[in-house]
Amino acid sequence: MRLSTVILPIHRWNEGQKIWRRAEDLGFHAAYTYDHLSWRSFRDEPWFGAVPTLTAAAAATERMRLGTLVTSPNFRHPVTLAKELVSVDDVSGGRLTVGIGAGGVGYDATALGQEAWSAKERAARFGEFVPLLDELLRNDSTTREGTYYSAVEARNIPGCVQRPRVPFYVAATGPKGLKLAAEYGQGWVTYGDPRGPGDVPVEQAPEVIRGQVEKLTAACAATGRDVAELAKVLLQGSTAEKPLQSLDAFVDWAGRYREIGITELVIHWPVPDSIFANDLGTFERIATEGLAQLG
Numbered sequence: 217m218r219l220s221t222v223i224l225p226i227h228r229w230n231e232g233q234k235i236w237r238r239a240e241d242l243g244f245h246a247a248y249t250y251d252h253l254s255w256r257s258f259r260d261e262p263w264f265g266a267v268p269t270l271t272a273a274a275a276a277t278e279r280m281r282l283g284t285l286v287t288s289p290n291f292r293h294p295v296t297l298a299k300e301l302v303s304v305d306d307v308s309g310g311r312l313t314v315g316i317g318a319g320g321v322g323y324d325a326t327a328l329g330q331e332a333w334s335a336k337e338r339a340a341r342f343g344e345f346v347p348l349l350d351e352l353l354r355n356d357s358t359t360r361e362g363t364y365y366s367a368v369e370a371r372n373i374p375g376c377v378q379r380p381r382v383p384f385y386v387a388a389t390g391p392k393g394l395k396l397a398a399e400y401g402q403g404w405v406t407y408g409d410p411r412g413p414g415d416v417p418v419e420q421a422p423e424v425i426r427g428q429v430e431k432l433t434a435a436c437a438a439t440g441r442d443v444a445e446l447a448k449v450l451l452q453g454s455t456a457e458k459p460l461q462s463l464d465a466f467v468d469w470a471g472r473y474r475e476i477g478i479t480e481l482v483i484h485w486p487v488p489d490s491i492f493a494n495d496l497g498t499f500e501r502i503a504t505e506g507l508a509q510l511g
Contacts, residue, residue, distance in 0.1 A: 218481070388405075
């Protein structure tokens with residue numbers, strides 16, 4: 217099992233770079249950031265772009281993997297996104313992972329002036345977005361006509377450092393998204409029950425993930441893939457569980473999900489006075505000692 221972190225893009229870089237470097241020093245497998253234009257309680261607070269942040273983080277670190285968790289079609293187009301991902305993969309020396317999801321109904325969904333898409337349209341757009349992004353990142357030139365997304369002789373030279381392309385970690389819980397994860401993903405991401413922490417008691421949270429892993433396994437089998445080929449990533453912070461309250465709490469939580477089949481845990485870097493407020497000292501102990509205590 218691996219342990220990674222999410223660093224929100226809320227810090228001016230003279231401070232933010234210290235956090236990314238500290239994450240590498242603590243031994244995290246990867247550090248991700250959210251790809252939003254703004255987000256929930258941070259809407260009227262500082263919030264920087266994901267791609268420039270990852271580019272700067274790539275220059276400030278040497279070993280740790282970097283990525284989005286997650287990017288989506290809400291305000292992205294595969295052609296322009298592919299160019300940016302190739303660039304970050306190059307700057308990082310091949311350390312980029314692309315977490316990608318269908319998007320939602322938050323601020324990003326209407327920031328460009330459009331009406332928020334229905335769940336059906338989000339799924340349909342995601343179904344075009346992922347295959348086109350895959351093709352763009354694999355090929356020097358891509359032409360494809362779609363209902364929502366098209367490319368006309370779109371060039372991506374020299375392509376990704378990682379071959380055949382940067383890995384995709386597909387966030388999905390429904391059948392169409394899980395099928396995309398099985399077909400295109402090198403990893404799968406879940407944050408728990410889409411209904412939210414208020415609807416799922418703590419003791420039921422692991423069983424929700426177990427059911428999702430079973431559905432992912434079935435989706436992989438239907439496409440002829442072994443589910444063991446995919447990293448299975450759990451993003452902490454969207455359930456009523458409190459694994460960052462203490463080292464022991466983390467070890468118990470991590471052990472439960474390791475038994476279910478999760479291979480990578482992602483915990484939020486503490487942000488004071490927010491839903492991600494946690495003691496930094498405890499967080500750093502978890503980073504350095506947590507997985508070792510699983511045995």
